[in-house]
Amino acid sequence: MPSPNRELLLLLAVVNSRLSGDVSLPVLAAWAHRSRFDLHRRFRRLVGETPKAYTVRVRLARAAAELVSTDRRVSAVALDHGFASPEVFTRTFTRHLGQSPRAYRARGLHVAGRRAAATHASTTAAVAPCISLYHISTTERKAAVPLDISVRDLPTFHALVMRRRVTRDEIATALAECLPTVFGYAQRHGLAIAGPPFARYPEVGMGSLVIEAGVSIAAPPSTAPDDGIEALTITAGRAVVAVHRGPYDNLPATYQQIEKWIREQGLSPAGPPWETYLTDPGERPDPATWETEIVQPLESAPIRRPVAAPTDPGHP
Template identity: 65%
Template sequence: MTSRTRDILRLLAAVNGRRREDVSLAVMAALVHRSRFDLHRRFRQVTGETPKAYTSRVRLARAAAELLATNRLISQVASANGFASHEVFARSFTRHFGVSSRAYRARGLQGDVRIHADTVDLVAPCVGLYRMTISEQRKASVPVDIVVKELPAIHALVMRRRTTRDGIAAALSECLPTVFAYAQRHGLAMAGPPFARYPEVSMGSLVLEAGVTIAAPAPEDPGGGIEAITIPAGAAAVVIHKGPYDRLQETYQEIEAWIRDEGLLIAGPPRETYLTDPGEYPDPATWETEIAQPVRSGAAQA
């Protein structure tokens, strides 16, 4: 990670904590001691969005979740999320979600509203930044604690892409924001952080399913490249990878060796869930990714 990229991540963490305050381009530039032109360019390089588009999207996502999770007046929700007036909020909300804030609240949500709101709060800031590449000096591997758990079935919305290992971050930055926005716009309660699943892996490429878990099956086919799937329940070798995404492959190798040593067999595609948001935690050493590799007893094949 370059120092300038780290500066942008630190800026995001600062901006995301200023829910009511001015986060104009001039204010952001002052926070990182850069010209507005330079910040605008580098901000877009890192996040894929302009500073204005980024702050508006995050504040609208959080405000939408708050509309569902609380009984606060719409004007209070608007003010709490940094909008200058109810009128500005109303126009921005309708343009972003396709319905008025009042209609959005009246429609409600299918699923646990509190979990949905917590998920939105966690994920909205940098839903397009997972798996970003960090170029810094290699450090010694940290031992990982692998355990077998019985995981429940989950319902999810995903987009599928064929890519290379080097293209994972770009694929996630395209797919995850699209799936996240669809769930919010259609009142589908999200039930946890974003994830990526790898149903097909070869030497030259892989198939990636990127998405979010939802509380209940989608009532209709999403279309537009988004699919509703159910990931079956079952046993999985589970580990928390701590640190940059660049080193995930090392943890996968440890899992594979552990499975062999335990006499188990791989029983399905692995899934990695992004527990921390780079925009809230700018230090890559603090990033946590849960890896779940489905397994079954080796004796079952005999």
């Protein structure tokens, strides 16, 4: 029988496929075969928003991305994303994003080019529904599976992050708070999102760790971010890369496999590891299909002796 969280993820997948239609609370309750009160309570506990707030936020995020990546009329964008009229769209858009749809489009993204705009639009559409759902527990622990581990040369990338010191049990809560904040900041300021959300672990201790949660962007912002958000640049270099497949609950086993592989290869870690959430729980509700890319930077030259691998960040 599906866990309570997975039941809601199945519902979210339906919602996100019909965001231009009626997804009001009565309709959702009927789909879920629950009372309105019970669904509202469960939904808010998992997602961190009411069903109405969630629907409006996701519709606005997708519409805003379309405004800066296409030349379609504002009225057409509004109707395609489920707003009753262009007037309702304009009022809602202005209230949430601080300027009208036309002004938002006129300002554009902080980098030019169709490729950056297209990547921003596709990433935003995929990430918006589940930005607060990474690292949720599904209570579906399974045996570790063999990993495809490789060493790659990674390019420099830029990001926006929020930094928090947390205990291991607080990682999921920190991500649920930080990622939506960073994502919303990038959208309001027209920063071109270049990839899925990620979490980096610059400091790991026995009792707590430091987590940097955010999204990659196409280029550094022209002004220093505020609201507790920081610009981050991770320089190019060699790294061990592996893709974890399955629930987030099983991530510790994957980290252990990577650490063992690094030791066996005589390689030396250099710098904090990070994990990128390739799969969106709000779009794909089956935890067995979730993919998380784990990256551990390496020193430029291999060291042919056993070395201490990075401490497992201790995922919940």
